[in-house]
Amino acid sequence: MEWAAEHEITAETAAALVGERFPELRGAPVEPLATGWDNTVFRVGGDWAFRFPRRKIAVPGVEREIATLAALAPGLPLPIPVPRYVGEPGGGFPWPFWGARLVPGREMAEVRPPDGRRAAIGAAVGRFLRVLHDPALVRTAGAGLPVDPLRRGDPAYRATPAAERLDRLAARGLWERDPAVDAFVGAARENAVPPAGEPVIVHGDLHVRHVLLGPGGAASGVIDWGDVCLADPAVDLSLAYAAFAGDDRAAFLDAYGPVPPDRERAARVLALFIAATLAEYAASEARPALLAESLAGIGRALAP
Template sequence: MEWAAEHEITADAAAELVGERFPELRGAPVEPLATGWDNTVFRVGGEWAFRFPRRKIAIPGVEREIATLAALAPRLPLPIPVPRYVGEPGGGFPWPFWGARLVPGRELAEVRPSDGRRAAIGAALGAFLRALHDPALVRAAGAGLPADPLRRGDPAYRAPKAAERLERLAALGLWEPDPSVRAFLGDALDEASPPAGEPVIVHGDLHVRHVLLGAGDEAAGVIDWGDVCLADPSVDLSLAYAAFAGDDRAAFLDAYGPVPPDRERAARVLALFIAATLAEYAASDGSAALLAESLAGIGRVLAP
């Protein structure tokens, strides 16, 4: 599978690496916290989160996180991880890794607040992206960031890939093919051109696993910045269409500001791709909550 690890790391191995590199953390308890496509995360000493790459392809993203997040954090209205400990390869681990103070919360995909009760979350995330997409931030923190390396802001590139993902879900019996979705992707491909405008700093992979909620289901942080780059804002605005609908989405967009039609179309195309990808991953991983949220996300994308 495309998300299979090339190098697995256990809690014991992580504890040894952290203790060797950072003596003040030697002997601190280490426990698994989360696993994604590209990284395995451990909680260390109850207050630090250490990210260890699982695949070589993730290394440029790890380096961008280390170089960029400290400059972004003070300018954003929600917490993000800020690397405090940076470990070099060695000791049996082939890649760099890093640790930040833990951003507490649970994934939106795990909590799954009901539709119609996400407006406050949407408003907080809209304001967060308004700050992140400020052109002034490019001058302050954008040096060295690549320009949309995965072409997520290009609907002509993403529409066929979204269709392919959805067909795979249909073949698995997880999604009932929807003619309106197919028509939308076909129209997007026919009319597709990247949205107009200068690139901004984007999270790059903003979806329901990377938004954390607090005890009261409020937005509490944004994590996993391995795809941070310069790109069209639609790359992040895909979240508005996969995670929100109706009044919830209106609250998001009211806080964010106007979104022109070409940007909205690109965001919806990417939202279908990401939601379908997450659904396929969740099905293979046995993650029932993520599967349910991702399938619901596909249904939200074209909803008013």
Template sequence: MTSRPDGSPPPPEWAPEREVTADLAAALIGRRFRELRGAPVERLATGWDNTVFLVGGAWVFRFPRRRIAVPGVEREMAALPVLAPRLPLPVPVPRFAGEPSDDFPWPFWGARMIPGREFAGVRPPEDRRAALAAEVGAFLRALHDPALVRAAGDGLPLDPMGRADPANRAARTPGRLDALAGLGVWERDPAVDEFLAKARGWSVPDGEPVIVHGDLHVRHLLLAPDGRAAGVIDWGDVCLADPAVDLSLAYAGFGGAARAAFLAEYGPVPPDREAAARVLALNLSATLAEYAASTGREALLAETLAGITRAIAP
């Protein structure tokens, strides 16, 4: 971490470059979409890249918080209407598209709300995850169908974050783990260190790229009140990549019988793809745990710390 010239620490990675308030969101939406003018606007969620508002109790609007997120917003608007009818779980379908303007320099969009709670917020018991895991496995089998590349792959970049590269992700992870140890929420595990040391010599899995969500983790899977899957959100990293990029959720979010149920629905996963998925599962879990510990998100912290353990477990 590099200090500022005055010696103060830099802002965290998730700090917004532009913070949209509920009042500003209401103004931006009201000026552009007459039918929503005067509708109540309330903050629904925040992440690294977007601030999300519920409008009129029915519509969810996403506003970028950082310039780096803008290409992802544009990909969501282009890809989601094509993907949605081809997938077995609900995904957002942009209905309102806000263009950049003097009052807000970046695009934003709104879609019908998908009711549900984040997987990380619900934290279903381990012995009740199998049905959910099977639904996610079936969803990813459909998303990773090579035929979908021909239907919806135009314009999508090829793994721009390098998430299918296990050596890349292994090199990025120790710093995250050091941060967790420094925050006092995690103790170093020799098994994790050994796993990461081996992963530095692994290669990107063989195979043709498919369409992937790109950032499929425990905040982006929504659950219904009965614990089943309600939808998949936050598609700003949708791209072409090896399926390992999304299969990371099988290793971070599920273990034992639940993981077996996932794989039974998804299909066989070659060893090199499993290895890459496990490395990314560890990396994403550590990254989200650092974010959760630093922002006071206790449920997310508990789930992602458990994800570190699951990622390397048989």
């Protein structure tokens, strides 16, 4: 599978690597915290989250996180992880890894707040992205970042893999075909063009696993910055269309600011792609909450 690990790491191995490189954490308890496509995260000593690549393709993203997050964090209105410990390859582990103060909270995909009760979360994330997408931030924190290396801001390019993933979901009986979705994706594939404007700093992979919610249901942080890059804001605004609809989305966009039609279309195409990708992953990995949230995201993507 495309998300299979090339180098899996256990809690015991993580403890050995952390203890060898950072003596002050030697002997601290280590427990699994989260697993994604590209990284495995362990909680160390209760207060720290250590992030280890699972695939070689993730290493450039890890290096960008190490180089960029400390410069981004101070001005952002929600917490993000800031690397404090940086481990070099060695000890049987081939890639760099890092540890940051734990950003507390649960994935939005796990909590699954009901539609109609997401407005406060939407407003918080909208404010966060308004600050992150400030062009001035490119001058202070954007050095060395690539420009949209995965072409997520190009709706015509993203429409084809979106259609392929939707086809696979339908073939597995996980998603009932929607003519409106098929028509929208087909039109984007034929005639959509990338939004106009200079690139800004974007999270690059902002979805419902990467927004954390605190005990009261408020947004508490944004994690997993391995795809941070320069790109059109549509790359992050896809979350507005996959995770929010109706008044919830209105709260997001009121906090963020105006979104021109070409950017909205690109964001909706990417919302379909990301939601379908997460649904396929969740079905294969037996993650029912993520599957339900991702399928709902496909339904939200074209909703008013």
